[in-house]
Amino acid sequence: MYDMFIVILTCIATAIFSLILTPLVRKFALKIRAVDEPGERRVNLKEVPTLGGLAIYISFFFSLFFLLPIPFWQVMPIFLGATVVLLTGVIDDLIELTPKMKMVGITLAALIIYFVADIRLDSITLPFIGIWTIGVFSLPVTVIWILAITNAVNLIDGLDGLATGVSMIALTTMGIIGYFFLTVENAVVSIMIFVLVAALAGFLPYNFFPARIFLGDTGALFLGFMIAVMSLQGLKNATLITLIIPVVILGIPITDTVYAMIRRYLNKKPISSADKMHLHHQMMALGLTHRQTVLAIYCLAAIFSVIALMYPVSTLWGSVFLTIGSLFGLELFVESIGLVGKDSKPFLNRIRKFAKNLNKKE
Template identity: 60%
Template structure:
């Protein structure tokens, strides 16, 4: 435990130093993000900061805390493919199809060579389901979904990096205290990644002096997707739900972005300014207030995820219902889908109006 703590602190320090050095290199080589209509920032910024997180993370794993190469190397190769995809996208603006292809290649490497997959799932009242030939497609889609979810919220200074730290911390705690010995070893890797991101985060928090870029957002999202599947070869419904709840904010943003674009008959890959952070800022919150608000909501999701580990089946069911209702209310209040699409709020207003009509005069 003490060794893990020391290596995590060392990783943070390494990441801080690498980020400071890389910032100067990026500016000199003009690896920068130029403002446009979709950007919140208004000045040229060094980008592709995910390189420093990647480097600090794997330096610690291979040098400071040697973990068997049979575990680390497939993850390294898969994440390297995703990192390169992000770098090319930051430099050349890849098409959505090519970006997805790069992520799927990384996911395939991890799944095939690292034996990361979902093969069976035990459901209450039903029993064990075997995925069989669907195991690989499900695994690839799972990792792709988490990768894109984190990438999608990378729109404000420190947002994706901060939310990822909160999510990974929750996953690491669950691994240490609630799961098996195999998952504890994965938790060690998770805390090392937290250290790598934590060293970068002060430079990335508003006002940022460097951006993650797709290089960093895709890498972090990919790693969260991979870690969330580690140990889930034989999953239960709750163990499968936990990562989804932990990543509540980016997953909610992703799902409602898809829904919004489908309703408006737009391509799923079309970018817009109606994500959670955009909507909160439109309500009058400042840049920093918006980021801190989303951090707070992410922390709430994380606490709920921890509660699942103490709950009975019916308690978990009630938690899930509460989460779904809470997310829907939050989405409707901030207008994530559209101002005219708020069925739950509309129903509550109608219910309130009916109660008022039933009150006798004078009350």
């Protein structure tokens, strides 16, 4: 087991390194013109450098390789997969890849995780049934999981500090559950998670509104990929509950992605097409400011995290009722803000009035 004092010092060092490195990455992005220009689909009013994920990536892996006594063989396959995703994001930030080309890069990284890192979903223990071995479906399920989570995090990266903060909340929750409720092997994964949170903590001051640097696809894809991989590490021989927990933790990006797909299907548009009806767009349409919207979504992410923390200490039937209640509340919220494109005037008017009062106080 790792000395907690060393882990804490490593996290502090990682945060400081990220804090120092981020301005250097910002200058580099400006020099090579990796910038996000204002546009119809953008909320920024001036150009902002991207590639922010580089600072997080370098800080995180530097700490894993040189500051923590984690075996090289345990880190290297994850490093290889993450590097493929990062390079995919860098290329996209520079020349804008098509969705299919990005999927190719993420899929390649997922295959590295499956075959080289041996991180996969093999079986599920179902209540009253027993162990269900996935068998030949293990590969497609693992790849789809990584693709889905990676793209979900990428989709919510629409406001300053949004994806960074939501990822920090999700990762912290995963780390706590893994360290206190699961196995010793998961405790090691939890330490890696906390180091990644530290790297994000050093980056967030530059990324929060008004942002001086964006994650870019470089950072959003990298974060989504790492969250997907680290959640998978806790799902070997998973039970139904341990399978539900990471889905609940990632409730915000998953909800936004699922309803974006439903919305585009109903509007007869390609699933990969872009629109301005994501969760953050809808909340800003209610009258919330940029900063208020980000903070409100942080609160929503924290609510999902609290719910996820209840699962390890709940009985089976407690978990069932918790899931049903959460789904019911989520559906009411989604319909209220019009995430599928439908309006609910009475609720929206109350929210707008509340937002106006907040703006007057500011």
